[in-house]
Amino acid sequence: MPWNEAALPARASSSSATLVPEQVTAHGTYESEVRQYECRGACVIAAAGEYDMGSIAALSEALHTAAKQYPKVILQASDITFADSTFLNLLLLTHQTGTLRLVAPSAQVRRLLEVTGVDSILDIRQTIEDATAS
Secondary structure: OOHHHOOOOEOOOOOOOOOEEEEEEEEOOOOOOEEEEEEOEEEEEEEEEEEEOOOOHHHHHHHHHHHHHHEEEEEEEEEEEEHHHHHHHHHHHHHHOOEEEEEEEEEEEHHHHHHHHHHHHHHOOOHHHHHHHH
């Protein structure tokens, strides 16, 4: 098997145009989950699990779609157990598209944001209520 085929995990992608409520689970080597709902006119996306090149598709689609349809997108990140530069890039692209607020990032995500300096760029809040205000 060529090296590039061995390195790429198999994954199943699932997508839907409906935002509220929705749950998308990516299957394969990675465990990740994306749930979405509306709160005070904002789209809240609750992400859980691991996010890297092999598992980012469902979260990417959810954030992209939400940024086009809602004035404010809130990413609940407390249940993210692993994230790499692919995840970081997705956050920055979403931030450039519209209003993105990150809520209660896990220790691993917070460390990634601090090490890269992105914590000074993104709007990080402690609660969804705080993120939906103003």
